[in-house]
Amino acid sequence: MAYPQIEPAPSPASEEDAGALQVGYRCPECQRVFDTNQGLAAHRYRAHGVAGSSKRRDQERKRQAKASDRPQTSTGIDARKVLKSAFPNGIPATPEAVALAHELLTLIG
Secondary structure, three states: OOOOOOOOEEOOOOOOOOOOEEOOEEOOOOOOEEOOHHHHHHHHHHHHOOOOOOHHHHHHHHHHHHHHHOOEOOOOOEHHHHHHHHOOOOOOOOHHHHHHHHHHHHHHO
């Protein structure tokens, strides 16, 4: 999860840079500012015990959610895979094809 970049905040640098603004990523727990999103994520994990997320973990969650959305029969067979193997180009709009698809789905459960 990427953290939103904060609006410019006053920089506590030197007096010469008193008018300069700092842009970065602010920790929502302690308001500390970091130059990079990775720095903020590492700080939140170490200092506050907040686990971040990664692209790979997000993709894995999406893949698992997608797999759980698939219609499964009582036998655990993926009905979409059965229909895809029987009708690789989709089910034709004919009474015979629809009857065959219905029969297949009835057989697997």
